[in-house]
Amino acid sequence: MPRETMTMTISLPPEMVRQVDDATKREHRTRSELVREALRTYFTVGRVFPTYTPTARERRAIEKGRAAIRRGEYYTLDEFRTYLGSQGQKARTKKRRARTSS
Numbered sequence: 001m002p003r004e005t006m007t008m009t010i011s012l013p014p015e016m017v018r019q020v021d022d023a024t025k026r027e028h029r030t031r032s033e034l035v036r037e038a039l040r041t042y043f044t045v046g047r048v049f050p051t052y053t054p055t056a057r058e059r060r061a062i063e064k065g066r067a068a069i070r071r072g073e074y075y076t077l078d079e080f081r082t083y084l085g086s087q088g089q090k091a092r093t094k095k096r097r098a099r100t101s102s
Helices: 014-027 031-048 056-070 077-086
Strands: none
Touching (some): 014 031
């Protein structure tokens, strides 16, 4: 007995459409099969890992961090790893200047 289906239209950015199409070719699936599987995973993971709503204090801290990033005040992960690795080798480190935006 065939299962009932409904058609749904969605909009995606061009790069995401390219990613979907690449995955469909690689996995020999249709777009519909791929999106159905992605939604099944989303709904399953959503039950296992519920979304977390930050407190007002956490939201302020997040925004403060985002503002610092916009000003260029951040380290890349590689820079941070290098810094951590150098802690045993140096007695003191130089003060880091803020990045300039390009």
